Amino acid sequence: MLSPDELQELEATLLPTLERHHLRLLAHGLRTLQAIAGQARGGLPGAGAIEAWARQQPVIQDDPGFAAAFLTQISRVGEQLEAIAAAAGREPLALDLADLVHWATKEADRRVRPPATPPDPPQG
Known part of the structure; x- marks a missing residue:
């Protein structure tokens, strides 16, 4: 779970609203995966550990449709966290909010920054 201070830190970024929302989802997913793994700060927990954790959560266990959607989404979050961690040279569960x-x-920045060299003008 993200603390109020962490949520405030996310809101303080100069990112557009949609990107801040995506960042909140990633941060919440990271905290969830860290909770599932316990004290481990290495690789992501396996699918079996995630499913076992989900079955113990009242909101998830009472709604099979939500459970399936949750497992799909947490898997996708895990894939994104693995890519972010690889680029940072860290393990996924060792990532932090910063x-x-x-x-x-x-x-x-990459999306809004113009290309390093302008494209060639059209031939005419």
Whole structure:
């Protein structure tokens, strides 16, 4: 679970609203995966550990449709966290909020920054 201070830190970024929302989802997914893994700060927990954890959560266990959607989404979050961690030279569960903010800011900058060399004009 993200603390109020962490949520405030996310909101304080200069990222657009949609990107801040994505960042909140990644941060929440990271905290969830860290909770599932316990004290481990290495690789992501396996699918079996995630499913076992989900079956113990009242909101998830009472709604099979939500459970399936949750497992799909947490798997996708895990894939994104693995990519972010690989780029940072870290293990996914060793990431912290600052790593995610750095990644999101870098991605936003990449999208709005013009290419290093302008494209050639059309031939005419």
